[in-house]
Each structure stands twice: as C-alpha cells, then as structure tokens.
Amino acid sequence: MHSLQTNDSPIEDSRTLLPKLWRHIAPTLSENRGRVGLALACLLLAKGGLLLIPFLLKALVDGLDSSATPSPTSLILLMVIAYGTARLANTLFAELRDTLFGRVTERAMHRIGLAVFKHIHSLDLGYHLNRRTGGLARDIERGTNGISFLMRFFIFNIAPTLFEIAMVTGILLYNYGASYSLVVLLAVTLYGAFSFRATRWRTRFIREVNAADSDSNTRAVDSLMNYETVKYFTNEDFEAQRYDASLEEWEQARRKNRLSLLALNSGQAVIIAGSQTLMLGMAALSVQNGDMTLGDFVLINQFMLQLFIPLGFLGFVYREIKASLANIERLFAVLDQQPAVADMPDAPDLRVQTGAIEFHRVDFGYGPDRSVLAELDFTIEGGETVALVGASGAGKSTVVKLLFRFYDPVEGAIRIDGQNIGEVTQQSLRQAVAIVPQDCVLFNDSLLENIRYGRPTASDAEVEAAVTAAYLGDFVARLPEGLATQVGERGLKLSGGERQRVAIARAVLKDAPVLVFDEATSSLDSESERAVMSAFRALAGHHTAVVIAHRLSTIVDADRILVLEEGRLVEQGCHDDLLTRNGRYTALWQAQQREAEPSIDHS
Numbered sequence: 001m002h003s004l005q006t007n008d009s010p011i012e013d014s015r016t017l018l019p020k021l022w023r024h025i026a027p028t029l030s031e032n033r034g035r036v037g038l039a040l041a042c043l044l045l046a047k048g049g050l051l052l053i054p055f056l057l058k059a060l061v062d063g064l065d066s067s068a069t070p071s072p073t074s075l076i077l078l079m080v081i082a083y084g085t086a087r088l089a090n091t092l093f094a095e096l097r098d099t100l101f102g103r104v105t106e107r108a109m110h111r112i113g114l115a116v117f118k119h120i121h122s123l124d125l126g127y128h129l130n131r132r133t134g135g136l137a138r139d140i141e142r143g144t145n146g147i148s149f150l151m152r153f154f155i156f157n158i159a160p161t162l163f164e165i166a167m168v169t170g171i172l173l174y175n176y177g178a179s180y181s182l183v184v185l186l187a188v189t190l191y192g193a194f195s196f197r198a199t200r201w202r203t204r205f206i207r208e209v210n211a212a213d214s215d216s217n218t219r220a221v222d223s224l225m226n227y228e229t230v231k232y233f234t235n236e237d238f239e240a241q242r243y244d245a246s247l248e249e250w251e252q253a254r255r256k257n258r259l260s261l262l263a264l265n266s267g268q269a270v271i272i273a274g275s276q277t278l279m280l281g282m283a284a285l286s287v288q289n290g291d292m293t294l295g296d297f298v299l300i301n302q303f304m305l306q307l308f309i310p311l312g313f314l315g316f317v318y319r320e321i322k323a324s325l326a327n328i329e330r331l332f333a334v335l336d337q338q339p340a341v342a343d344m345p346d347a348p349d350l351r352v353q354t355g356a357i358e359f360h361r362v363d364f365g366y367g368p369d370r371s372v373l374a375e376l377d378f379t380i381e382g383g384e385t386v387a388l389v390g391a392s393g394a395g396k397s398t399v400v401k402l403l404f405r406f407y408d409p410v411e412g413a414i415r416i417d418g419q420n421i422g423e424v425t426q427q428s429l430r431q432a433v434a435i436v437p438q439d440c441v442l443f444n445d446s447l448l449e450n451i452r453y454g455r456p457t458a459s460d461a462e463v464e465a466a467v468t469a470a471y472l473g474d475f476v477a478r479l480p481e482g483l484a485t486q487v488g489e490r491g492l493k494l495s496g497g498e499r500q501r502v503a504i505a506r507a508v509l510k511d512a513p514v515l516v517f518d519e520a521t522s523s524l525d526s527e528s529e530r531a532v533m534s535a536f537r538a539l540a541g542h543h544t545a546v547v548i549a550h551r552l553s554t555i556v557d558a559d560r561i562l563v564l565e566e567g568r569l570v571e572q573g574c575h576d577d578l579l580t581r582n583g584r585y586t587a588l589w590q591a592q593q594r595e596a597e598p599s600i601d602h603s
C-alpha cells in the first residue's frame with residue numbers, strides 16, 4: 001500500500017502534530033478573541049440548560065406522582081414552561097455558538113490554505129516536476145478540512161463533554177451516593193480506553209483510504225490533462241483500466257475501513273448499553289425499596305441518556321480527529337518540504353548595472369548520477385547579444401534554468417554584474433531577467449490577461465504596444481473577440497507560434513535588463529520569424545540578450561555564438577570567425593544549409 005503514498009509523508013504521531021497544529025491556529029484564535037469568548041459563553045449557557053433538564057423532570061414526575069402529595073396545577077405548569085425553556089436554550093445557544101465560531105474556523109482555513117499555496121510556490125522546480133497535481137490537491141483539501149474539524153470539535157466537544165462527565169458524576173455522588181457515580185466513571189473509563197485502542201488500530205485503514213483516494217485523483221487529473229495524447233493513441237480503454245485499478249484499491253481500502261468501523265461502533269454500543277442497563281437496574285431496585293422516588297429514577301435515566309449521547313459522539317469525534325490528524329499529517333508533510341533553492345538569510349537584492357553575465361566553471365546535473373553541464377565557463381558583456389547553439393539535449397535550456405536559479409550549480413558560480421546569483425534574493429534576480437521559454441504554457445484566461453501577466457500593472461495601451469512589438473497585431477485583429485479571446489486550458493486554443501508570440505509580448509512588457517529567448521522562433525514561419533527577430537534586435541539593442549536557436553540562420557548576426565556540446569563549451573566567436581575555424585559550428589552550419597536547400601521556404 002505504501003506505493004500509493006503520493007508524497008513521502010513521514011508517519012507522525014499526534015504528539016508532534018498537535019503542537020505544530022496549535023502554532024498554525026493560535027494566531028487566528030487570538031485574533032478573534034472576542035468571537036471565541038462569545039462562543040464559549042454560548043457553550044456554557046447551552047450546557048447549563050442541559051444540566052437543568054433532569055432536575056426539572058424529576059420535580060415534574062414527583063409533582064405528578066399521585067401516591068405522594070400532588071403539587072398545584074400552576075406549579076406544574078410553571079415547571080413545564082421551565083423545562084421547555086431549558087430545552088430551547090440548549091438548542092439555541094448551541095446553534096449560536098456554531099454560527100459564531102464558524103467564522104473563526106473559516107479564517108483559520110483561509111490562513112492555512114494561503115500559507116500552503118505560498119509554500120508550494122516557494123518550492124524549487126525539482127519538487128514541482130515530481131509532484132502529482134491531483135493527489136496534492138486532494139491532500140491539501142483534506143488537510144484544511146481536517147483542521148477545521150479539529151478546531152470545532154476540540155473546543156466544543158471534547159473539553160465540554162469531559163466537563164459534563166465531571167458534573168454528572170459529582171451530582172450523582174452528592175445526591176445518590178458513591179455507587180452510581182462509580183458506575184458512570186467505570187463506564188466512561190472503559191468506553192474511553194476501548195475507543196482509544198480501537199481507533200489507534202483503525203488509523204492504518206484511514207491512511208490507506210487517503211492514499212488510495214489521492215492516487216485515484218492523481219490518475220484522473222493526469223489523464224484528463226493529457227486528453228489529446230490519450231486520443232492520439234486511442235488509449236481510452238487503457239486509461240480507464242488504470243483508473244479502474246486505482247478505484248478498485250480505493251474500494252478495498254474503504255471496505256476494510258468500514259469493517260473496522262463496525263467493530264469499533266459495536267464495542268462502544270455494548271459498553272453503553274451494559275452500563276445503562278446496570279444503572280437502571282440499580283435505580284429500579286432503589287425505587288422498589290422505597291429509597292428513591294419515581295422522580296429520582298427519571299432523573300438518573302435522563303442523566304444517563306444525556307451523558308451517553310455526547311460520549312457516543314465523543315467516540316465519533318475521537319475517530320474523526322484521528323482521521324483528521326492523518327489528513328493534516330499529509331498537509332504538514334507538504335509544509336515541511338524544504339525548498340532546495342532558498343534565499344540566504346538577509347540576502348541583498350541584485351543591483352543590475354549593465355547586465356553582464358558570467359558562468360564561472362559551472363558543473364551541474366539534475367541528479368547525482370548524470371552530469372549535464374561540465375566546467376562551463378563564459379562571460380557575456382552587458383548589452384551583448386549572445387547565441388547559444390548545439391544539438392538537442394546539449395544543455396542549452398539548462399543554462400537558462402540555472403541563470404533563473406531554478407537550480408543551484410553543483411560546482412562553480414554564476415554572476416550578474418559581479419554578484420553571485422546564489423547570494424541575492426531570488427525575487428530580484430528573476431525580476432532582472434525576462435524569458436521567452438521553449439514551451440510556453442498559458443493560463444486559462446483571455447489573451448489580454450495572459451499578456452498582461454508579464455507586468456500585472458501594465459495599462460491596456462501598454463499591452464497593445466507589446467502586442468504590436470511581438471507581431472501579434474494582425475492575429476488579434478482577425479479574432480472576432482480580439483484581445484478578449486479566451487485561450488483555453490494551458491493556452492491550447494492557440495497555435496504553437498501564437499503562444500510563442502504571446503510569450504514574447506509578455507517579455508516585452510516585463511522589460512527586464514536581461515532577455516533570454518529559448519528557441520523563441522522555432523514555431524514561426526520564416527516571415528514571422530524574421531519579423532520577430534527584428535523586434536528582438538530592437539529590444540535587445542539596449543539589453544543583454546541570450547538567444548537559443550536551432551536554426552542558425554536566425555542568429556548569424558549575434559555578437560557572439562557559444563557552441564555547446566554535451567554540456568561543454570566547445571567553440572565561441574562570431575559567425576564569420578567560427579566558419580573559418582572549420583570546427584563544430586561549421587559542421588552544424590553546413591548540415592543546416594544542405595537541409596535548407598531543397599526546401600521551398602528557405603530564407
């Protein structure tokens with residue numbers, strides 16, 4: 001079953017979990033002190049009404065008892081009204097308490113949900129490439145619900161029920177001697193011990209259900225996100241089978257869970273029924289012996305009923321709390337995940353002057369067993385336009401990811417204007433670099449908002465200027481809804497080239513001192529490509545620019561060309577220089593010229 005764990009959550013026990021949980025909810029509780037206090041007052045009033053009820057019942061029964069001296073009708077009427085009022089107060093104040101406290105739990109859920117969201121965004125790319133969206137979403141949802149449950153029930157159920165048990169035991173002891181209170185204490189202890197043991201035993205099944213639930217959700221989300229691929233390969237049945245298998249596991253886990261619940265509930269019922277029968281028997285005997293009135297009998301019975309309802313509920317709550325803790329544990333496992341890339345304490349902001357970039361003997365691999373970049377050493381002057389070329393998989397995009405500090409190099413250092421990018425804030429670093437990524441994925445929103453994402457404060461006019469600069473103007477003009485057009489999930493309603501130009505427009509808006517184009521024109525036809533490249537040149541004119549390109553014809557006029565091969569820099573120089581050297585670049589160039597010749601659209 002462990003294979004089902006979506007995240008490697010360490011199995012924590014409640015001793016470490018509860019203090020952690022407290023740290024998360026304490027600020028919300030103290031912020032809403034007034035509300036919490038009012039809710040507690042309502043709780044006391046509700047419980048007060050409840051404790052009055054048996055006494056009123058006793059007085060009524062004794063008052064109506066024909067064998068004793070009956071009370072006057074007006075007194076009976078008064079007691080009936082008091083009984084009704086006590087009942088009403090009990091229910092009303094309980095409702096009021098829940099209404100008041102609802103806001104507090106929602107605040108706490110809001111706060112924790114936001115903290116988790118921010119935390120996940122602070123994690124490194126490596127984490128995100130491994131995460132499973134569907135399962136993660138489920139873990140977060142269950143975790144925040146678990147926290148809300150715990151807050152409500154710990155404060156309003158467990159503590160008050162314990163208080164009620166103490167009160168009832170005291171009342172019975174005071175009025176009827178030790179034997180009754182002893183039975184109550186015994187029943188409660190037995191009940192508590194049994195519930196505790198049985199619930200601990202059941203936690204395992206709850207974890208299994210959760211893991212299976214997250215797993216099936218992961219499968220469903222992953223499969224739907226790959227809708228097109230599923231269709232291309234007509235793998236609907238295959239997908240359905242996999243989902244079916246994972247639902248099957250879920251069903252099995254639920255079955256085990258339910259059976260264990262049956263065992264728990266039955267055990268609890270036996271204890272409750274047993275002790276209730278015993279107490280009633282004792283009371284009945286006392287009435288027959290004349291030691292008690294009928295009213296006392298009713299009072300004891302009523303107390304037992306009232307006590308065992310919350311006690312039975314306590315069993316349920318304890319169970320649910322265990323389940324909630326199991327859920328919260330997974331949420332906290334997410335929160336405990338430390339980002340592999342983090343700001344140093346008191347890191348200063350990057351101060352960009354010219355935007356000079358230096359890679360100093362950089363070694364890097366995504367895992368320990370495979371090196372992707374080796375001894376990479378180059379500098380880019382401020383304002384220079386440098387092209388990065390090389391075969392697929394040579395490590396070009398990796399250079400960009402390191403420059404963005406999505407990963408830290410294993411050896412060596414990367415500097416911008418002399419400042420090591422590992423020693424400045426990630427925020428300031430990333431603000432200084434604008435990128436047109438290799439695969440541009442868009443938000444499911446309008447074209448306008450997607451472009452504005454480059455600088456959320458940009459005005460509509462600025463967005464339109466960026467649209468023109470990215471040669472998107474004609475395309476937008478042809479759209480019936482213009483910039484308001486919705487782009488669909490991940491932007492899939494646009495063509496690859498259109499998506500890329502949206503990414504260019506975003507980069508234009510961001511207007512950062514360093515520009516990176518990763519294969520920025522790979523999806524464009526020759527004419528648009530030329531247009532886009534000239535837009536770039538205009539932009540790159542006063543920026544440092546790194547251009548990654550497969551088609552060498554697009555970068556012939558770069559100030560310098562770096563040739564990467566298997567993560568090593570094998571050649572560098574301008575186009576003409578490199579051609580005279582007759583090395584790797586010449587070979588690449590000639591190969592592309594040969595390919596291009598028979599083609600009709602070669603430029």
Ligand SMILES: Nc1ncnc2c1ncn2[C@@H]1O[C@H](COP(=O)(O)OP(=O)(O)OP(=O)(O)O)[C@@H](O)[C@H]1O
Pocket residue numbers: 129366367372390391392393394395396397398399438
């Ligand atoms: N997140 C990752 N985890 C593990 N390996 C990776 C990861 N990203 C890339 N790689 C590997 O690192 C190598 C370099 O990848 P990179 O994306 O830098 O190549 P590239 O030069 O940009 O290629 P292309 O021209 O096809 O875009 C590849 O062999 C790739 O499989």
Ligand SMILES: [Mg+2]
Pocket residue numbers: 396397398438518
């Ligand atoms: Mg690449």
